[in-house]
Amino acid sequence: MPNFINAFEEDVYKGLTAYPKKLSSKYFYDEKGDKIFQQIMNMPEYYLTNAEYSIIEAHKKILAEKFSNSIGFDLIELGAGDGKKTKVLLKHLDKGNYKFSYLPIDISKYVLKELQESLKEELPNVDVQPQEGMYFEVLKRLSEYKHRKKVIMVLGSNIGNLMHDKAIEFLQNIQKSMNPGDLLFMGFDQKKHPQQIINAYSDAAGITEAFNKNLLTRINRELDGNFNLDQFLHWETYDPETGTAKSFLVAKEALEVSINKLQLDVKFNAWETIHTEISQKYDDHTVNWLASQSNLKVIDQYTDQDNLFKNYLFSI
Ligand SMILES: C[S@@+](CC[C@H](N)C(=O)[O-])C[C@H]1O[C@@H](n2cnc3c(N)ncnc32)[C@H](O)[C@@H]1O
Known part of the structure; x- marks a missing residue:
């Protein structure tokens, strides 16, 4: 070799x-x-983006309430991509003067640079700290984020790129980096017409x-x-x-x-x-099973009007 x-x-x-x-x-x-x-x-044909966009748009108020706390929080997004859907939430948080930093993580330096530049223009007051790297290596670094509340976000059903054994490892790694009070907000594309x-x-x-x-x-x-x-x-x-x-x-x-x-x-x-x-693709049964294998608790779930996609909120 x-x-x-x-x-x-x-x-x-x-x-x-x-x-x-x-x-x-x-x-x-x-x-x-x-x-x-x-x-x-x-x-x-790619229904996932609009479905998750509509979920975040419809629930941004309640999500902002659940994510925030008095001393502020770190919003950490794994595999952020161009942040199209995240920006809906960031705009709402910025408008409401919530105290937070946004840490987008991605393996692609190109998409991170584009995201950072667009956020500088669209949301100049938001503190953005991009991190280039793979999920697992960055998650290790993240366990040092202990000084205030963490909200970890994974959108776009990125978890679906992992077979269940790897998905459990991924969730377990996230779980280990979480402290009591921290949250995980994750999108899971749902089973539907094949x-x-x-x-x-x-x-x-x-x-x-x-x-x-x-x-x-x-x-x-x-x-x-x-x-x-x-x-x-x-x-x-x-x-x-x-x-x-x-x-x-x-x-x-x-x-x-x-x-x-x-x-x-x-x-x-x-x-x-x-x-x-x-x-x-997932259903509630599978998501609950993945959560139980990873010591995570499903505390809330949100769906779009056609039940194509679901975002689940987890705590430890
Ligand atoms: C399907 S796209 C979704 C992007 C975004 N979350 C969304 O919902 O629009 C997956 C993103 O995750 C990133 N990604 C894929 N595998 C990764 C890995 N192992 N570590 C870090 N980022 C990864 C890709 O570069 C890409 O931006």
């Missing part, structure tokens, strides 16, 4: 030499991937296909690879029993790819897959 200089190199090497092949969805988000994800959020879920991750215009294939473009650019994107299909599946949606890239023919920086040649048989993303 070559010496890896970062996690991306190591994960790509391990993922493409495994059977079946896999790549992590967290690597979708580079400068181009962030832009494609913003297009996804505007697609008619076709609606398939359409959200396999739209007619091909935007989700471009997002999925951006992983290959990124390997070509950053690791000197020679993937031909046209040789791969974007394929989405959804199992209504487990609630698991999966995205794949499928080789349409037998082919070989060289990734020079990893000194790696990868062979694909015709119709061989690369699993790239999971987007888990």
